[in-house]
Amino acid sequence: MSEATPNYITPEGAKKLQAELSDLLWKERPKTVQDVADAAAQGDRSENAEYIYGKKKLREIDRRIHSLTKRLESARVVEQRTDGSSAVYFGALVEVEDEDGARATYRIVGQDEIDLDKGHISWRSPLGRALLKRREGDTILLRKPSGEVELTVLAVRY
Numbered sequence: 647m648s649e650a651t652p653n654y655i656t657p658e659g660a661k662k663l664q665a666e667l668s669d670l671l672w673k674e675r676p677k678t679v680q681d682v683a684d685a686a687a688q689g690d691r692s693e694n695a696e697y698i699y700g701k702k703k704l705r706e707i708d709r710r711i712h713s714l715t716k717r718l719e720s721a722r723v724v725e726q727r728t729d730g731s732s733a734v735y736f737g738a739l740v741e742v743e744d745e746d747g748a749r750a751t752y753r754i755v756g757q758d759e760i761d762l763d764k765g766h767i768s769w770r771s772p773l774g775r776a777l778l779k780r781r782e783g784d785t786i787l788l789r790k791p792s793g794e795v796e797l798t799v800l801a802v803r804y
Contacts, residue, residue: 653720654769656737659759660723667714670707678704717758724756727804734777734802736769741801742777749800754778 655663682704685697724736734740734754741751754774755766767774776786777799785798 651770652722653717653756653758654724654736655721655756655758657723657725659756660718660721663714663718663721663758667711667718670711670714675704675707675711678707721756721758731804732781732802734780734799737804738777739801739803740777740780740799741803742797743800744798745796752777 678700682697682700685691685694685700688694688697691697726737727735736754736756739751739753741749743749750765752765752767752773754769754777757768757770759766760768769775769778772790773788776788776797780786780799780802782799782802785796788795788797
């Protein structure tokens with residue numbers, strides 16, 4: 647992500663990343679370090695699968711710790727709106743309906759929080775950008791690879 651693009655995140659998303667980082671630093675990494683030390687004590691490391699696997703796992707943990715630390719350092723936590731706005735902004739829960747009557751609910755979140763199974767979409771995604779600043783009753787035309795779809799905003803909640 648470039649410096650010009652903010653790394654917005656919801657308070658819940660920031661807590662989740664912080665919890666993952668804490669778990670890696672204070673539980674997973676120390677346990678893996680101990681496992682590697684125990685495997686190393688068994689002798690010949692070149693043929694010791696437990697040692698080789700442990701070192702690989704330790705590198706993966708360190709990579710994830712580095713990544714989470716960078717993401718949290720650059721994160722801008724966006725507090726939930728409390729002004730009663732009916733417009734779609736970051737953090738909004740938006741219910742939409744397409745021209746066939748199919749309904750869907752999306753939450754506009756940061757890229758570290760995307761979870762399509764839960765309907766959490768990035769504010770930078772095509773749908774996220776199309777929904778921003780829309781209000782209940784607004785209709786948008788969304789271009790998808792399969793063609794265009796018309797969506798009507800039914801509800802906006804925070």
